[in-house]
Amino acid sequence: MTTVNSVENHTTIFHIAAGLVCLWLSYRLFVFLRFFRPKSEHSLRSVAILVLGDIGRSPRMMYHAESFAENGFMTYVIGYGGSKPIPALERLPKVELRYLSEPPAILRSLPFVLLAPFKIIHQVTSILRELLIHAGEPPEYILVQNPPSIPTLAIVWLVGKIRGSKVIIDWHNLGYSILELKLPKTHLYVKIAKWFEATFGKVAYAHLFVTEAMRDFLVKEWNLVGEKVVLHDRPPKHFHRCSAQEIHDLFTKLQTPFSQYKSLQNFLPESTTPFSTPLTDRKPSSESSTATSPIPDLDPISATAPTYENIQPPRLRPDRPALVVSSTSWTPDEDFGILLDALKQYEQRARELSEANNGKKLPKILMAVTGKGPQRDEYMKEINRLQAEWHWVRCISLWLEAEDYPIFLGSADLGVSLHSSSSGRDLPMKVVDMFGCGLPVCALNFECLPELVKDGRNGLVFNNSEELVKQFELLLTSFPSSERLDALRTSLYHATRSLEVSQSSSNEQWCSWDENWNRRLKPIILRGIRV
Numbered sequence: 114m115t116t117v118n119s120v121e122n123h124t125t126i127f128h129i130a131a132g133l134v135c136l137w138l139s140y141r142l143f144v145f146l147r148f149f150r151p152k153s154e155h156s157l158r159s160v161a162i163l164v165l166g167d168i169g170r171s172p173r174m175m176y177h178a179e180s181f182a183e184n185g186f187m188t189y190v191i192g193y194g195g196s197k198p199i200p201a202l203e204r205l206p207k208v209e210l211r212y213l214s215e216p217p218a219i220l221r222s223l224p225f226v227l228l229a230p231f232k233i234i235h236q237v238t239s240i241l242r243e244l245l246i247h248a249g250e251p252p253e254y255i256l257v258q259n260p261p262s263i264p265t266l267a268i269v270w271l272v273g274k275i276r277g278s279k280v281i282i283d284w285h286n287l288g289y290s291i292l293e294l295k296l297p298k299t300h301l302y303v304k305i306a307k308w309f310e311a312t313f314g315k316v317a318y319a320h321l322f323v324t325e326a327m328r329d330f331l332v333k334e335w336n337l338v339g340e341k342v343v344l345h346d347r348p349p350k351h352f353h354r355c356s357a358q359e360i361h362d363l364f365t366k367l368q369t370p371f372s373q374y375k376s377l378q379n380f381l382p383e384s385t386t387p388f389s390t391p392l393t394d395r396k397p398s399s400e401s402s403t404a405t406s407p408i409p410d411l412d413p414i415s416a417t418a419p420t421y422e423n424i425q426p427p428r429l430r431p432d433r434p435a436l437v438v439s440s441t442s443w444t445p446d447e448d449f450g451i452l453l454d455a456l457k458q459y460e461q462r463a464r465e466l467s468e469a470n471n472g473k474k475l476p477k478i479l480m481a482v483t484g485k486g487p488q489r490d491e492y493m494k495e496i497n498r499l500q501a502e503w504h505w506v507r508c509i510s511l512w513l514e515a516e517d518y519p520i521f522l523g524s525a526d527l528g529v530s531l532h533s534s535s536s537g538r539d540l541p542m543k544v545v546d547m548f549g550c551g552l553p554v555c556a557l558n559f560e561c562l563p564e565l566v567k568d569g570r571n572g573l574v575f576n577n578s579e580e581l582v583k584q585f586e587l588l589l590t591s592f593p594s595s596e597r598l599d600a601l602r603t604s605l606y607h608a609t610r611s612l613e614v615s616q617s618s619s620n621e622q623w624c625s626w627d628e629n630w631n632r633r634l635k636p637i638i639l640r641g642i643r644v
């Protein structure tokens with residue numbers, strides 16, 4: 114009896130196991146058949162946007178997603194999590210953010226040689242899962258950012274071939290040129306990377322380029338096949354120069370994070386929330402609005418505190434430091450050593466002028482570097498060591514939420530770009546952001562910078578730290594009423610409103626991201642669709 118029971122139990126277990134295996138096989142077959150679905154069966158008006166990085170730190174791809182969704186496309190954004198994306202992506206109903214998973218924690222403790230193959234397999238399978246299964250019907254378009262090229266260009270090439278999705282490659286830069294920053298040009302890895310990028314990047318439905326220089330180079334070198342469109346970075350419409358009220362609101366919000374920087378203690382002018390911030394204050398109407406000193410000891414709960422009615426709108430306070438800003442991903446193609454040297458020299462120059470007491474004076478500089486990235490900690494450690502001795506300069510690093518970032522730029526007095534381009538063929542998007550916020554820029558010179566910055570017209574161009582510190586001195590002497598800075602700001606205002614920005618044949622007008630996208634990309638993606 115016991116033997117019969119045991120045989121029955123085994124049979125039942127076998128049936129359950131067989132059932133599960135059949136179920137699993139059917140699922141694999143289903144996935145397999147979906148994969149080989151006829152090419153014509155993709156869903157019109159859908160796009161999968163692939164970013165092999167933190168979606169929230171990929172502004173250009175987020176702007177693409179917003180534009181596709183606003184043009185009626187179901188938009189899947191596939192990439193990694195980390196930073197909060199721009200508000201539009203959370204607001205628009207047609208956008209779905211699909212986050213790729215990181216490899217399991219247990220694998221992350223493996224040594225790099227063992228981890229690397231696992232990481233690649235994990236990455237490839239999770240991208241395929243998103244493109245083949247979760248995106249539902251095959252998307253009409255797959256838009257992929259390059260770099261990185263490996264493995265994404267090969268994956269989208271394969272998926273495009275099998276499922277009929279039209280591949281659009283957005284050439285931000287050249288992947289192999291970034292590898293050349295670390296390895297010699299003749300290194301085997303560089304050769305493989307270049308071959309991979311040229312092979313899988315050659316044919317696409319459309320190629321988008323961030324510069325004309327990039328288009329000309331790739332068309333000539335790799336003989337690209339497909340539509341070719343230069344889509345310069347442009348700022349979103351809502352980027353603007355900020356009013357004193359907006360600056361006041363932002364710096365009131367930043368009061369808590371700012372109070373955590375030890376280096377800022379005793380550096381910024383005193384302020385009392387919500388009446389004043391290091392950059393702004395409100396004068397009670399009883400006091401003259403032309404008085405220049407900050408409000409001294411406004412205690413909101415004291416009997417002498419001004420009442421709501423007699424508080425005036427905020428104004429920029431005359432004793433504020435000059436707010437200089439640089440934004441970055443802290444990657445090796447930006448040499449922050451140049452900025453550090455310039456700040457060192459500025460500190461010395463400002464001290465000399467103050468001691469000479471001859472009427473010429475430089476203001477304090479609050480240098481804010483926004484952004485996250487690999488070299489941040491190393492540079493900040495060095496900066497903190499140096500600034501322990503400084504009186505005229507402070508440098509802080511911060512990350513701002515997407516909605517605060519343009520307000521911060523719109524509150525600043527001067528921008529700095531240290532972008533030097535590994536390929537010599539991409540442009541600093543930060544400068545585009547700054548121009549959108551009416552912020553004049555000092556930009557490090559490199560090959561194709563004149564496609565964006567015209568020395569003396571919309572910014573100043575420098576080649577080394579000595580030239581940068583001279584530009585600081587030129588623009589900031591007698592700050593906050595600096596004629597040179599005002600003149601550059603006015604000239605930038607005109608350049609971004611009336612004049613063409615490109616030195617090239619296209620005579621392109623300055624405009625917003627939307628206007629540019631609708632003018633250049635929309636006709637190509639809506640081709641063949643009746644609107």
Ligand SMILES: Nc1nc2c(ncn2[C@@H]2O[C@H](COP(=O)(O)OP(=O)(O)O[C@H]3O[C@H](CO)[C@@H](O)[C@H](O)[C@@H]3O)[C@@H](O)[C@H]2O)c(=O)[nH]1
Nearest residue numbers: 172323440441442483484512513515518539540541542543
């Ligand atoms: N939300 C937020 N965004 C920030 C912050 N700081 C920087 N950013 C974002 O980070 C960008 C700067 O990152 P980089 O990686 O330094 O970009 P880039 O050199 O200026 O431009 C490169 O990337 C662009 C596309 O992402 C390319 O189009 C361009 O050609 C170039 O390759 C800024 O434009 C901004 O969108 C911050 O505090 N908060």
